[in-house]
Amino acid sequence: MSKLSFAYYPGCSLESSAKEYDVSTRKVADILEVELIEIPDWSCCGASPAHTVDHLFASAVAARNLAIVEEMGRDILVTPCPECLSAFKKAIYNMSKDDGFKKKVNSLLDKPFNLNVEAKSFLQILYEDVGKENISKKVIKPLIGVNIVPYYGCLLTRPPDVAQFDDPENPISMDTILETIGANVPYFSYKLECCGAAYGVTKRRIVTKLSGDILKTAIESGADAVAVACPLCQQNLDLRQDQINRDQGFDFHIPILYITQLMGLSFGLSASELMIDKHNVKSDHFLEKIEKGLKEKEKSEKESISSKN
């Protein structure tokens, strides 16, 4: 495989509340020999709150970054964050559909964006460009013995016309990656349900109800952890888990981990390297279970070898 190389847009969450997503993404990319070149002088993607007030302005904010990528001579912008991804994709979609809109957007920019750049999520790169064969080659500590359910949220595959990735109503990209790194992936019917993030500030009880339902279904399906690819999903399910327990009368303690953190674990990176200890819900028990699974596997392998001898 010739070395993959992309323009990388971390976005604001990955600089702060989701620092661990950025760290784990870069580490995993490094191991998979995917070069991520941070876009010089990148700025806000326009995801929030610009797009709720002014579509033109939101597209212009996004297009500024896309124009820089054009200038870098790159044709793909990669971002781990689905909010950023959606902002870029929507800007590209609306500008390519309507020439008048494109002109208006470009009139706001110092350098015009000429639609020569495509936006992709890091998940899409992992799933489509790297591929499960190459991922499996790097797995040295398969996540045997743990059940992980993937939670995709709303933006990764939808709206289908804009997202153009995986199946909008039944995505399987994260399922496939989780299976590739050795985890058991139980059936999870809530992988696309709304977590309520949009009401995070105004109507907290809606969020705790919706996110609570997701956690409840995950636990009922036997999950030891939930895999996510979105800082907002992670925040709602992890940071609010105490709030959910209080509001809805639950007693959940289920770790919510980024897909890149889980991949990192299977590649042999330590939990602290992947900043897993940063999460609100602690993963100690989950990590112990992985170690236990690995030991059991080694033991049974040894036994089978000695019995052969």
Place this chain on the structure above:
Amino acid sequence: MRIGVFICHCGSNIAGTVDVKKVAEEAKRFPHVVYSTDYMYTCSEPGQLEIQEAIKKEKLDGVVVASCSPRMHENTFRRTVEKAGLNRYMFEMANIREHVSWVGVDKEANTKKAIDLVRMAVAKVTLNQPLFPKSFKVNKNVLVIGGGVAGMQAALDCADGGLKVILVEKNPSIGGKMAKLDKTFPTIDCSICILGPKMVDVGQHENIKLYTYSEIEEISGYVGNYEVKIRKKATYVDWTKCTGCGLCMEKCPSKKAFDPFNEGIAPTTAINIPFPQAIPKKAKIDPNYCRQFIKGKCGVCAKICPVQAIDYEMQDEIVTEKVGAIIVATGYSLFDHTRIKEYGAGKYLDVITSIQYERLLNASGPTSGHILRPSDNKEPKTIVFVACVGSRDKSLGVPYCSNFCCMYIAKQAILTKDHIPDSQSYVFYMDIRAPGKGYEEFVRRAQEEYGVKYIRGRVSRIFKRGDKMVVRGSDTLLGTQVELEADLVVLATGAIAEEGARELAEKLRISYDPYGFYIESHPKLRPVETNTAGVFLAGACQGPKDIPASVGQGSAAASKVLSLFSKDLLESDPQIAHVNEMLCVDCKKCIQTCPYGAIEEKKTPMGKIVASVIETVCQGCGLCTATCPPGAIQLQQFTDNQLLAEVKAFFHA
């Protein structure tokens, strides 16, 4: 020449956006035109009389009518001029409705275009020649393609009328979809009890020759003289010997074969008779599951068969039949719900289709008529029906209504209550469409007497929770989201065109709509005819329809064939290719080009070898005329001279 021009208003259809008076005035100045007028409805009786009077009074020898498409009224006006003594081919039509008034809003531009079209038609008619049809003998056998209820009805009516019928069915038994149904709406008649005797009639009728497990390979010829090649697919059982005893089914060790008759909800044996009432009741082997074919050894059925009917070496066989007319009754297929990912894409055992549910309800089905859900064979208590799965959905490419789903849902909900009195059924629907006789009352009975709860709204997602299926949707009357925990979900999958419908249409040279349903000759007035002479339609191959409508069309198509065959001779269309023997250089290009094999070589009395057109075989497509280097072969009524005259009339205005 003396030419008359008649401009039609078509009420306001043409006159609304074309200055018809001006067109008529302009036409008076064209060469050879001695009479020109306009009229409100030229196709009406007084309109036609006006043409006939003008022919006599003005001694016209050519007529041009500027009105609608020739598809609509060319034959009408040809008859009109013929009755006044002119040859029917001394007539031309200018289409100023579909080609002008209906497609343009600029009256001035429209009028100019209409004048151009009339000038072209006048230029052409001056070069028209009287043509005379030839008579030919009719083969009075009829081919019926498809042995569902529509095809069976058509076959029986034709056979009772004394015609010899060739009935071709691709499945091993006739009976079609109706044979799979438990009951029929709105009378709750037992489906197979009313269909079975008809199937026996078809099987035993002395005038019906049945080819089941057979498909149409090739069709050539024309109305009155079709030649059909039929592929009899290998059944690996000699049906002349097989008695249908069923011993082979009992002993067959391969018991996991897909059962198309039971829609895959239960397996069957690799050698099988599709169902107890099958006509013909003969066994066939499915080589995809037969151990003899997969592993090369088994032979149990060959050993057990008391009449030695098993033949593992059997090959497909092609037979040829000659017929004069064809009734197409190939039916429909069902939407593949695995395309809908939010409904589980087919991976939930307890989300089934309506036709599968029909097999669960049916006494001869895999559960002997007890409703048991597939996952755990338990009796479901809460059943949710989802309407319009693959109907009225533009995003799935099926914008049309499938016609009969609303009714079968009501029927299945009623039957569910009869089977399981303590059950509760729910129906998610968009609109209830029940316009047939007794239909609305039937749906009301389901709601009022059987307590079926109708929820107006679409289902957004179906997923599993424990051993229940959760159906989440909207209730648009309450304006809220609803979630139901069901034991069994039944998807009312819509009707789509039968697989292979488009390919068959190409063979028959009939047209089909974007969804693969066959197009009738006129949606109102010629509902069972096609635009290919001698080919008729019956049943759902023309569009989704229920049993009474399919049976009605079957009879209608049969009556069309009977009236066609009431004459011993048919007239051939003289608008065919004709060879100018002086110009022909015997290059054989036309012979190679002709798609119908209608051109052969012959020797003239002078000893010259030239091309010669077989008049009854030529379809008048004109490919040969475009190919002929010296322009020796010409399509009559569309000769080079006639077409060039039109072009000249347009450019030299």
